[in-house]
């Protein structure tokens with residue numbers, strides 16, 4: 001069944017910091033349940049685009065449209081701030097590269113997951129704790145660690161906890177900024193497997209920023225290649241990786257193959 005409308009649409013999004021144009025006229029659609037990877041070298045504008053999709057940064061031109069659970073389509077940057085924050089709590093999730101940016105390091109692991117449920121309206125403490133425990137198990141964190149604060153967790157555990165905190169409220173759209181960056185290769189592989197199975201199981205739509213083409217290959221249905229703020233290539237992941245058309249995309253793919 002083809003869904004009748006995209007979940008998220010970027011239309012000619014341009015973002016400037018002073019004289020620097022970090023994102024230039026980016027357009028794409030994301031469909032329900034679809035995973036889109038945004039790849040490109042450092043400084044190509046990936047994170048700026050992601051933060052703009054989330055409404056944290058305002059574009060100087062263009063717009064971002066999101067179709068709510070209710071079916072209504074909203075212009076993310078025209079929403080009053082409280083309405084945008086409510087969407088961020090109830091329908092979206094953001095996974096930061098550094099778990100410190102997405103977790104409260106001094107609050108227990110269970111508290112980190114439970115407080116997100118409370119922010120979305122849950123009130124029954126017993127149910128909140130049970131749900132938090134179930135999510136810790138889902139992200140492979142031992143039940144005995146529920147009262148430990150994430151500051152004493154390993155980097156991989158912190159990232160898995162951040163994912164539990166984001167997914168516990170059953171978001172429809174998850175934005176991830178280099179979710180496996182900064183981790184050891186073996187830890188990355190385990191985390192990628194976990195993300196892949198959760199995304200499939202929950203039917204999530206996701207936008208994943210990465211400079212790692214292997215992450216795109218494993219997780220994404222489609223990908224955009226960015227260079228200096230522009231999308232230079234877009235297509236199905238296998239198509240782009242196996243037969244890139246733009247010279248920059250060719251260079252990116254061949255440099256990984258040679259590495």
Ligand SMILES: Nc1ncnc2c1ncn2[C@@H]1O[C@H](COP(=O)(O)OP(=O)(O)OP(=O)(O)O)[C@@H](O)[C@H]1O
Nearest residue numbers: 017020022040041042043044045046047048049211
């Ligand atoms: N807050 C800011 N103030 C000024 N310039 C910024 C700011 N944030 C980003 N930039 C600039 O915008 C451009 C795009 O940066 P961005 O972080 O989006 O790239 P990126 O592709 O995510 O890079 P990386 O992979 O290194 O995270 C860069 O030239 C960067 O210096």
